[in-house]
Amino acid sequence: MHRRDLIPIGELATRTGVAVSAIRFYEAKGLIAALRTSGGQRRFLRADIRRVSFILIAQQLGLSLEEIAAELARLPAGRNPNAADWTRISTGLRARIDAQIVALARTRELLDNCIGCGCLSLKNCGLYNRADKAAQRGAGPRYLLGDRAMEIAEVG
Template sequence: MPRKHTGLLTIGEVAARTGLAVSAIRYYDDEGLVAARRSAGGKRMFLRSDIRRLSFILIAQQLGFSLEEIRAQLRQLPLERTPTKRDWEQISQGFRAHLDARIGMLERLRDRLNGCIGCGCLSLETCQLYNPDDRAAASGTGPRLVLQKSVAR
């Protein structure tokens, strides 16, 4: 049961609510992604809003975001108080831009993986049509037709 007299949750209670291991929660606390309060006995205690912060970290990691990218987004949220709906709206705007870019790249990969991706191998017949003489190389290294939003063909 939550600690009604303090409004704080133990690390075990937070682990049960988020599905994260206690060691992961300690790690995120040590990294400054959440800010545990300490009980008189030195135990880590968390605000209920830390459940949302930890859930955000879990989702972002599953989407392939690095801890540094997650940290950059979480810096927009206050540690000293429970984030408001407006606080989360601000963080979602920045996160949305990253997600939109990733979705775009995944769609380009899905649509072009079986054909020319602009990597310069020129081993598929379609490469000769879409990337003759490795024209995409002028845009940079790697699979240019997937990495860039648009490449002149």
């Protein structure tokens, strides 16, 4: 490895738009690894620019740091994710994103009505969820969790 392949933490921060403290945090979490100079200063591989960028993108897509660490750990010898890795990761994310879309669509459909939690309007809830039949299915916003008004009406 040549010296020009190593960059100080400040340059990594500048190149990725991430605060130095965040880079130290990622290092502490094992997402990136610094090499140390004889004086103890952190030096990162130039390739870590791509690795930090991957972390940022994965976070924006909703992956937790633990999930990101697990994905990075699957790579051989600390290699940065490549196109094939990203295809595998993004394919796994599709089901999660699809579930979020379904939940958001359900929320949008119910937005103008009581969602079964009793907090929006007692007057509407009395009409839409008479005698709080949704509660018979369990705690929480039953309609938002996927129960439908007709299914709940049949329970009561």
